[in-house]
Amino acid sequence: MEYNISEILKIIGSGNRSLIGDGNFKISRLLTDSRSLTYPSETLFFALTTQSGDGHRYLRQLYDKGVKSFVVSAVPDDMKSLEDANFIVTDNPLVALHALAGYHRNRFDVPVIAITGSRGKTIVKEWLNSLLQDDIVITRSPRSYNSQIGVPLSVWELNERTQLAIFEAGISMPGEMARLKDIIRPEIGIFTNIGTAHSSGFLSIEDKCREKASLLSDCRCVIYNSDDELISRCMPDVPVKLGWSRIDSTSPLFVEKVESGGGMSRLTFCYLGGEQQTVEIPFANEHDIENAIHCLATMLYLDIPADVIAERMARLTPVGTRLEVIEGVNGCLLIHDSYTSDFNSLSPALDFMRRRAVADRSLTAVISDLSCGEGATDEDYARMAELLAMAGISRLIGVGPELKRHAGCFNLEKEFFDTTEVFLEKMSVRDFNRELILVKGAPRFGFARICELLEARQHETVLEINLDAVVDNFNAFRSRIRPTTGIACMIKASGYGAGSHELARTLQAQGATYLAVAVHDEGAELRRAGITMPILVLNPTVENFHAIFTDRLEPEIYSFDFLEALIREAGHYGVKNFPIHIKIDSGMHRLGFLKEDLPRLIDMLKSTDCVTPRSIFSHLCAADDPMEDDYTKSQFEYFDECCRIVLSAFPGQKILRHILNSTGITRFPDHQLDMVRLGIGLYGIKTLHDGSQDDLRPVSSLHTVILSIKHWPAGTTIGYNRRGVLKRDSVIATVPVGYADGINRHLGYGNACMVVRGVKCPTVGTICMDACMIDVTDVEHVSVGDRVEVFGESIPVDTLAETLGTIPYEVLTSVSSRVKRVYYRE
Ligand SMILES: *Cc1c(COP(=O)(O)O)cnc(C)c1O
Numbered sequence: 001m002e003y004n005i006s007e008i009l010k011i012i013g014s015g016n017r018s019l020i021g022d023g024n025f026k027i028s029r030l031l032t033d034s035r036s037l038t039y040p041s042e043t044l045f046f047a048l049t050t051q052s053g054d055g056h057r058y059l060r061q062l063y064d065k066g067v068k069s070f071v072v073s074a075v076p077d078d079m080k081s082l083e084d085a086n087f088i089v090t091d092n093p094l095v096a097l098h099a100l101a102g103y104h105r106n107r108f109d110v111p112v113i114a115i116t117g118s119r120g121k122t123i124v125k126e127w128l129n130s131l132l133q134d135d136i137v138i139t140r141s142p143r144s145y146n147s148q149i150g151v152p153l154s155v156w157e158l159n160e161r162t163q164l165a166i167f168e169a170g171i172s173m174p175g176e177m178a179r180l181k182d183i184i185r186p187e188i189g190i191f192t193n194i195g196t197a198h199s200s201g202f203l204s205i206e207d208k209c210r211e212k213a214s215l216l217s218d219c220r221c222v223i224y225n226s227d228d229e230l231i232s233r234c235m236p237d238v239p240v241k242l243g244w245s246r247i248d249s250t251s252p253l254f255v256e257k258v259e260s261g262g263g264m265s266r267l268t269f270c271y272l273g274g275e276q277q278t279v280e281i282p283f284a285n286e287h288d289i290e291n292a293i294h295c296l297a298t299m300l301y302l303d304i305p306a307d308v309i310a311e312r313m314a315r316l317t318p319v320g321t322r323l324e325v326i327e328g329v330n331g332c333l334l335i336h337d338s339y340t341s342d343f344n345s346l347s348p349a350l351d352f353m354r355r356r357a358v359a360d361r362s363l364t365a366v367i368s369d370l371s372c373g374e375g376a377t378d379e380d381y382a383r384m385a386e387l388l389a390m391a392g393i394s395r396l397i398g399v400g401p402e403l404k405r406h407a408g409c410f411n412l413e414k415e416f417f418d419t420t421e422v423f424l425e426k427m428s429v430r431d432f433n434r435e436l437i438l439v440k441g442a443p444r445f446g447f448a449r450i451c452e453l454l455e456a457r458q459h460e461t462v463l464e465i466n467l468d469a470v471v472d473n474f475n476a477f478r479s480r481i482r483p484t485t486g487i488a489c490m491i492k493a494s495g496y497g498a499g500s501h502e503l504a505r506t507l508q509a510q511g512a513t514y515l516a517v518a519v520h521d522e523g524a525e526l527r528r529a530g531i532t533m534p535i536l537v538l539n540p541t542v543e544n545f546h547a548i549f550t551d552r553l554e555p556e557i558y559s560f561d562f563l564e565a566l567i568r569e570a571g572h573y574g575v576k577n578f579p580i581h582i583k584i585d586s587g588m589h590r591l592g593f594l595k596e597d598l599p600r601l602i603d604m605l606k607s608t609d610c611v612t613p614r615s616i617f618s619h620l621c622a623a624d625d626p627m628e629d630d631y632t633k634s635q636f637e638y639f640d641e642c643c644r645i646v647l648s649a650f651p652g653q654k655i656l657r658h659i660l661n662s663t664g665i666t667r668f669p670d671h672q673l674d675m676v677r678l679g680i681g682l683y684g685i686k687t688l689h690d691g692s693q694d695d696l697r698p699v700s701s702l703h704t705v706i707l708s709i710k711h712w713p714a715g716t717t718i719g720y721n722r723r724g725v726l727k728r729d730s731v732i733a734t735v736p737v738g739y740a741d742g743i744n745r746h747l748g749y750g751n752a753c754m755v756v757r758g759v760k761c762p763t764v765g766t767i768c769m770d771a772c773m774i775d776v777t778d779v780e781h782v783s784v785g786d787r788v789e790v791f792g793e794s795i796p797v798d799t800l801a802e803t804l805g806t807i808p809y810e811v812l813t814s815v816s817s818r819v820k821r822v823y824y825r826e
Pocket residue numbers: 490492538618619660661662663677678679680681
């Protein structure tokens with residue numbers, strides 16, 4: 001919907017604000033992230049200042065791309081003379097965004113459902129959408145847009161056609177919910193559940209629960225699990241408290257019985273003391289059952305007839321919430337979006353894709369028919385064509401009869417197939433070369449098979465990396481230090497084994513100050529992958545000055561020899577003021593300068609303008625050991641003294657000081673200085689076991705699948721040298737993961753377990769090069785193809801490290817490069 005600029009100026013309130021430019025200019029789209037620009041001339045850009053950056057930095061670039069309207073806290077000097085740019089100047093553009101979204105919301109008199117809670121928000125939202133969309137037009141949050149920025153952008157989607165809206169709301173800090181509530185103004189509220197994880201910023205879980213529940217205080221109806229005591233206690237008094245219970249027969253919705261089996265569940269329930277009814281859902285795990293009951297309660301409250309509820313719930317489908325990045329064949333990179341395939345989910349996926357674009361890879365989209373309640377309209381396909389063109393897609397592969405029928409809309413290289421089967425029959429890996437490929441299909445098209453075809457490594461063993469967990473861990477450490485302290489993220493050793501490109505991209509977007517790699521090759525690769533932020537190289541060597549200068553990889557300086565060589569080469573290349581990082585040996589006794597070296601070092605640095613000190617740092621050697629705290633203290637003191645000497649030699653120059661690693665940040669935040677260096681904690685590994693790092697989430701999980709299953713009588717021997725002797729009649733599974741994948745041989749002989757269907761299965765006999773055997777006797781319904789966890793949710797990396805008498809760092813970095821890495825966002 002269109003608004004003109006002077007109207008918006010009025011809407012955003014009374015504070016300090018002014019308008020420069022044309023008040024009659026009309027806009028219809030809001031933008032907060034410059035990289036997501038799609039419709040320049042219709043866009044109003046909000047220059048937000050967040051922890052990860054300042055939107056004002058992108059104003060000029062956006063203007064050059066055709067954006068004319070901006071909400072800013074100050075107009076940059078180089079834009080003041082532009083005649084066709086419109087600026088609304090206000091103290092806080094985020095507050096303005098909230099005000100505008102709130103105003104927009106108030107123009108619609110439609111029921112709004114708000115969903116909050118720790119887990120399941122997106123699934124409940126998507127399920128409600130699919131349960132209700134046959135009868136009414138629904139506007140909902142795209143993906144999981146539920147933050148201080150995501151909610152206003154979601155609410156902005158409300159339009160004349162909307163008959164019902166469903167929005168998610170999530171918070172990470174106290175005080176945030178009140179603002180979201182003003183923007184959403186929900187009539188029906190759903191509280192999914194409350195987790196225990198990452199409560200940093202809140203006094204207690206109860207505190208966090210109350211803050212979340214405050215979203216619902218003016219609702220007409222709240223829906224929640226009344227078996228959860230904490231949630232029940234926090235629920236506001238509203239006209240209809242629709243608590244559901246599996247034990248209390250007096251609750252409004254009493255779910256008397258849940259019978260699960262064969263991948264489905266039958267729920268028997270009574271609503272408001274009425275007669276007993278049943279519904280079936282095609283899911284059997286606890287989370288899905290909980291999510292389904294929330295949906296059931298909502299449908300009942302909305303007076304949907306029982307037979308309709310039963311019929312629709314029986315055909316719920318899984319909601320893919322993941323966006324995965326997978327290395328593809330022939331130099332391709334695959335982005336697999338398993339989220340629903342309707343129009344409103346296309347933009348975020350294209351956006352995710354565009355951020356991975358590099359110069360020499362063209363953009364291809366493999367897309368299915370849109371899934372939509374009433375069926376997608378011609379207009380939807382026309383808009384889809386427009387979006388693809390805007391995103392720079394040069395090749396479209398459409399799957400499904402609807403897309404084929406609309407072939408004429410698309411003005412690019414295009415092919416169409418009626419079904420996924422036909423695609424698989426006609427296409428081969430030779431048809432793809434150095435492309436960035438978005439694979440996005442409605443669930444019924446089974447696009448996972450297309451990804452399988454296009455994946456580079458077909459090996460079934462996968463290291464999965466949860467990028468959202470990386471972000472949460474980053475923020476968990478962020479909350480332990482001052483907002484002004486920088487964070488250098490250590491992604492040496494290929495991101496502690498997790499692979500560095502995706503991590504680097506994620507951390508760059510998150511506002512890390514520096515990335516640190518071990519050797520220049522790792523840094524050069526990141527530059528080729530489009531990483532532009534500062535990179536520090538910890539172990540530079542004298543052979544690679546060329547890469548250091550051309551890729552702007554800032555070296556650690558640890559010796560006079562190296563510094564001399566660097567200065568000489570910098571002169572040779574004509575480089576001036578190249579940033580370097582001075583390493584002080586404060587007690588590790590590995591690399592670095594001592595206090596007595598400093599006068600000579602300072603002289604050398606002062607006598608050249610080729611290089612300039614950017615930071616000074618040191619590394620703690622026993623931060624995790626309280627017995628060594630005196631030694632650690634002496635390291636701090638030694639380092640402080642060195643810093644004083646160096647800083648006083650370069651007055652007026654900003655030289656960053658940093659000494660803390662992950663454990664150091666947790667234990668000695670007083671020594672955060674100007675920057676900290678975050679390593680293992682980013683990957684969700686706890687180095688302390690006193691509860692002080694319980695907010696960290698595991699990032700990596702290694703899993704594989706069962707290749708074969710055999711029954712053997714007691715006494716049989718399994719594997720090399722007959723080392724695995726069966727003590728009972730057993731069921732033994734072979735899994736394709738061995739020491740060449742990084743499974744240490746000491747994990748054989750039952751020293752470690754892998755998890756199948758929730759059951760811990762010990763290894764049997766020796767670990768082979770490419771396979772090993774596990775005892776699955778106690779696993780019910782075990783079958784070939786079952787997923788096997790080596791480490792992850794059920795088996796923490798620490799456990800394996802302990803078994804091996806090593807540290808988690810070694811376990812993580814041992815996963816060999818032949819194991820496929822898959823990155824995903826939840
Ligand atoms: C690896 C490394 C770190 C990070 O240490 P963690 O214990 O993983 O947090 C910090 N500083 C230096 C110099 C390192 O080499």
